[in-house]
Amino acid sequence: MEIHWSHIGLSVTDLERSRLFYEEVFGFSLDTTIDVEGEDTATLMRLPLPCRVRVMMLVKSGFTLELMQNLDPGMKPFRERALNEPGLTHLNMRVEDVAEVRRRVVQYGGEVLEETILPELSGARAAFSHATYVRDPDGQLIEVITDHRSEGGWIPSHLR
Incomplete structure (x- = not known):
């Protein structure tokens, strides 16, 4: 049986604001917009x-x-x-410039969790060189990192 990853779903309060945030901060592109409704939708979503x-x-x-x-x-x-609560804890985005992403997060309605900004890390045991957590406009937690591809840090095997 073949199984494929499909997607991650986020509930948002303002679709256009969230679309703009993910496009402008992280470089996503809109693929499609659809409206779903009715009994089948309510059953599937338990609403x-x-x-x-x-x-x-x-x-x-x-x-x-x-x-x-x-x-x-x-x-x-x-x-x-x-x-430390069960369930999905955060999304993770690998970026070239964490400081620039932090600036854009604020510009497009998100929040930088200043207390999570780590100083530059280095060495073979460091999984990333810069890291912080941010929130999208609806509060979704996102870890933003710059990895150590050239320095031997941890990188998922499919990305090596």
């Missing part, structure tokens, strides 16, 4: 009727990010989760 959801599929480097805005029923408020 009450009426159920209407607008979806944007963004792509970058073979990765698909699904942004979903629930129009009916509306969105619940963001709830921060600790990294």
